[in-house]
Amino acid sequence: MKLAFISDIHGNYEALKQVLAAIDGMGVDQIYCAGDVVGYYAQINECCAELQARKIPTVMGNHDWYMAGGGFCPRSRSVNDCLVYQRRIIEPRHVEWLQSLPTQQRVGDLRVVHGGWADPIDEYLKPSDEYFDKVDGRYFVSGHTHIQLIHKSPTKTYCNPGSVGQPRDGDPRAAFATFDGAEFTLHRVEYDMQPVFDLMHAAGFDDYYYGGLKTGARNLRKL
Template sequence: MIGIISDIHGNHVALEAVLSRLDQLGASQVICLGDVGGYYCEINECCETLQKRKIFTLMGNHDWYLATGESCPRSNSVNVCLDYQRSVIKAPNKQWLTSLKPQAAIGALSIVHGGWNDALDEYMVPSEHYFSNIAGTLFASGHTHVPCIWKGQNKTYCNPGSVGQPRDGDPRASFALLDGNEFTLHRIEYDIAKIQEKMKDAGFTPYFYDNLSNGSRIGGKIDSLQGLI
């Protein structure tokens, strides 16, 4: 049984809760679909936990921003958070992020951070047409922060949602399990006030962390699959 996590975004409080639950559920392996970095203030703790537990991790677009020094073209809020993380990230953790790849296969499971047309930064919505020319039967990606399972004629896709910043109106941390050929989605409550207090202590205003209480983007927008692109 494989645990699938994604979009941790520097929220180590949420990551600890999810990993503890996966241990309880008996996951034999955990994989991360990227975006260890971005948004919240515990970038080093997240990197170090994933490395210590030897969790196979993809590169997400926020990880790429941290690794390359590039800015996010869509959001000034993202760039404020990235600037903070660049100021505190330890050299070995930045080197580890730089070494990650955005796409891989774990047995029969094809994984990317974004999508199969743009592994880093595609907000994809699964469909028969989308997967018609993509080889394989099992697929998983993150990036949207909206959990879903989609089943086609002979292909199954899962987005585990976000560990560190859910955007579907449910503030609980989200993850998935793959047992054989079957995906299941899971949610778990965690101490949101704790990461909010850490953000406050790091110098951030409530604008950057109030959204965690209602499961939205920074600024309060709730996402759905239909509203992503």
């Protein structure tokens, strides 16, 4: 069975559409999402609806948790600015869906969380052999860092599929990964960012909040 993994969509429906179109052409049997469907960008309703319509199993990310529980991010004022706006536009049915998301998922020998196995929602995982020696399982997937990578130890393999909606590894293309039961493969696709910029501008946000998309920067500001 061939699987695909997406993560950190963050309301970027333009990127999500292109990623799903690419996956649809690969003969994938099932798509899984490692969280953060919402946060940052303007099309959170479209992203939530798409994942629900496709019945994509999804774990809860920290931005999903903020939206589902009414909390705010302790690290970033800009994240909270976006949350205030998104709470005004999100449909109640999508809030209920976010509230229903699990924090962890098992797929055979594979384990999925958003952050890490010490804190499934908000751990910024730095993969190492020593880290995974302490975690039960053989294959692992998480997101949260927005940095696409594969880490292999002698007996275990970890994959971060990267971010669909806000890459932070210097490559602005939308990211995802596939898994054939033994090996992960990393993928990138281009998409049209202008609709994202236009929608954010129309919502009252300036380039500070979306300029990093142009370069795959680690922060929101245009470099």
